[in-house]
Amino acid sequence: MATTTDHPSPASRRLAADLASLGAEFADRHSVTLESVLAILRSPQLTDQAARSMAIDVAASALVGLRTQTDEQRNAILEPVVGAFARLRSDLRPLVRFGELDVQFVEPPATGRALPGEVAHAARAIVRTAVLAFVDAGEARRVRIQWDCDGLNLLVRIRDDGRGDLSVHDDAMRPIGERVAALDGDVEVASTPGWGSEVRITLPLDPPSLDEPLEDQAGISARERDVLRLVVDGRTNQEIGGTLGISVNTVKFHVSNLLQKIGARNRAELAARAR
Known part of the structure; x- marks a missing residue:
C-alpha cells in the first residue's frame, strides 16, 4: 500500500x-x-x-x-x-x-x-x-x-x-x-x-537581486545541493540520510559546510536564504 x-x-x-x-x-x-x-x-x-x-x-x-x-x-x-x-x-x-x-x-x-x-x-x-x-x-x-x-x-x-x-x-x-x-x-x-x-x-533595506541561484553563487557541490533541498523541505538529518543513502554524520558534515558557505547561523536561516 x-x-x-x-x-x-x-x-x-x-x-x-x-x-x-x-x-x-x-x-x-x-x-x-x-x-x-x-x-x-x-x-x-x-x-x-x-x-x-x-x-x-x-x-x-x-x-x-x-x-x-x-x-x-x-x-x-x-x-x-x-x-x-x-x-x-x-x-x-x-x-x-x-x-x-x-x-x-x-x-x-x-x-x-x-x-x-x-x-x-x-x-x-x-x-x-x-x-x-x-x-x-x-x-x-x-x-x-x-x-x-x-x-x-x-x-x-x-x-x-x-x-x-x-x-x-x-x-x-x-x-x-x-x-x-x-x-x-x-x-x-x-x-x-x-x-x-x-x-x-x-x-x-531590500534583498539583493540574484542573477543566479544561491547554490551556484556559494559554490555548492552536487551532494550539498541534494542535502540543501531536503533541508528546505524540512527534513531531519535522519530523514535526509535515509533518502540519500548516507550516514547521519555525513549529513551533519554537509549541513555544516552549507551553513558556512551560505553564511547562515542555523538550519532555519539556511532554509530561508535558500528559498
Whole structure:
C-alpha cells in the first residue's frame, strides 16, 4: 500500500524561520534586561528597598514584553525608522539610567524610510550586543549611537571613548559581523589609539537581486545541493540520510559546510536564504 509523507508547507517553513529570528531577538533583549537588573541592584544611588522595587519593575516589564512582543513582531511588516530607534532606547533605558556607561543617542530623521522587520530587529540586536560588550570590557565611559537612512540602507554608527584598539576581527565583533553578513550588509571598524573606536554598519533595506541561484553563487557541490533541498523541505538529518543513502554524520558534515558557505547561523536561516 502506498504511503505519503507530510512535509511542512512553505508557510510553515517561513514561520519556523521567523520564530528562529524571534528567539534570537528575545535572547538579546533579555540579556540587556538582566544587565539592567544587576546595574540597579549594584547602584550606589539607590537604597536596598528602592533597588529591589526598581529591579522588580524592570523584570515585570520585561515579562510583559515577552508575552506580547511575539504577536507584535510577527504582524509588523515594516517599522518606521524613528519607532524602531525608540524601541532600542526603551530596551537600553534601565542600563543607561543605572549603569556606569554614558550612552548618547542621535535620533534618525523622521522622514527616513520604514525598515523591514528583519532589518529593524537585527539593527537593535547589533547595538545591544555592542553596548553589552562595552559594559563587559569596562574600558569605555561614553558610547554614541546613531542611526540614519539613505533610502537604500540603514546606517548604524556606534562610537566609544575606549582605548581605540578595536578591530573587525576581535571576538566582540564576531556576533555583530555574523548578523550583518546574514543581511548582506557591511561592517567597518575605525580605531584611533587613545581616542576610541567607531563601528560603521550598513544594512540594505531590500534583498539583493540574484542573477543566479544561491547554490551556484556559494559554490555548492552536487551532494550539498541534494542535502540543501531536503533541508528546505524540512527534513531531519535522519530523514535526509535515509533518502540519500548516507550516514547521519555525513549529513551533519554537509549541513555544516552549507551553513558556512551560505553564511547562515542555523538550519532555519539556511532554509530561508535558500528559498
